[in-house]
Amino acid sequence: MPAFSDTLVDRLASASRVVVLTGAGISAESGIPTFRDPDGLWEKFDPQELANVEAFLDNPELVQGWYRHRRQLVEEAEPNAAHRALADLETHIDALTVVTQNVDALHTRAGSSDVVELHGNITHNYCMDCERPAEASTVDAAIAEGVPARCPECDGLIRPDVVWFGEQLPPAAIERAGTAAERADVLLSVGTSAVVYPAARLPLVAQEHGAYVAEINPDTTGITEAVDESIRETAGAVLPSLRDAVAAPHDA
Numbered sequence: 001m002p003a004f005s006d007t008l009v010d011r012l013a014s015a016s017r018v019v020v021l022t023g024a025g026i027s028a029e030s031g032i033p034t035f036r037d038p039d040g041l042w043e044k045f046d047p048q049e050l051a052n053v054e055a056f057l058d059n060p061e062l063v064q065g066w067y068r069h070r071r072q073l074v075e076e077a078e079p080n081a082a083h084r085a086l087a088d089l090e091t092h093i094d095a096l097t098v099v100t101q102n103v104d105a106l107h108t109r110a111g112s113s114d115v116v117e118l119h120g121n122i123t124h125n126y127c128m129d130c131e132r133p134a135e136a137s138t139v140d141a142a143i144a145e146g147v148p149a150r151c152p153e154c155d156g157l158i159r160p161d162v163v164w165f166g167e168q169l170p171p172a173a174i175e176r177a178g179t180a181a182e183r184a185d186v187l188l189s190v191g192t193s194a195v196v197y198p199a200a201r202l203p204l205v206a207q208e209h210g211a212y213v214a215e216i217n218p219d220t221t222g223i224t225e226a227v228d229e230s231i232r233e234t235a236g237a238v239l240p241s242l243r244d245a246v247a248a249p250h251d252a
């Protein structure tokens, strides 16, 4: 007995536009720690010490080193069955947009073609002053020497291309995500605790505009009470069978 309803399958199979909002939970099965689970990143590190501009300027080597560690985890990780199922699902739906809070680039590596990275991409770095892209090897070399990584062009500090607490999300990404949510026939919220805004508002925006909203998460979240369907399972358990159900030819 699948964990999801026939209604969800029918709504997906007949949808023109689908949005899938994802969070750290979809990458958990790739071995990448989430933020707020019991063994999550924020259990071990204080975001106020690492994921904001003041902390970075106060100790650039520490922050550059932490993001390098997380970048290496991401580069060693592989997309999992949930990422791949979303990429497959694109072939059965006219327009499927993945709006991710994750910075691990695993949706793109899995083959999803329309991905909005709300919080940036940890494999990219840039100079804080001239904003030129910076090679990861420049960061790695500086860390190996025990000095802050600096731009070869203007000597500015190099930072990861991720959104830190207190920073604005990329306006173009927010615009694309908001428009997609307003137009969606179905929105799936997968592997997010739905406590960080503006991402957490997207399921409610979609629902206000008529979308059917389902959540895939073994735990309850900030939006569980509001969604049309809450599937209390892991992404890796649900998305492959949901893809199969949507792809299965309808009974004549």
Ligand code: APR
Residues within 6 Å of the ligand: 022, 023, 024, 025, 026, 028, 029, 034, 035, 036, 037, 040, 101, 102, 119, 190, 191, 192, 193, 194, 195, 196, 216, 217, 218, 219, 220, 221, 233, 234, 235, 236
């Ligand atoms: N499948 C689906 N969901 C899962 C799985 C899984 N295998 N494992 C864990 N989860 C769920 C947890 O129950 C939790 O609700 O994933 C969610 C992860 O929540 P968070 O750790 O808060 O991650 P996220 O929602 O992505 O955080 C949002 O907060 O710190 C910032 O910028 C950071 O993008 C991040 C944002």
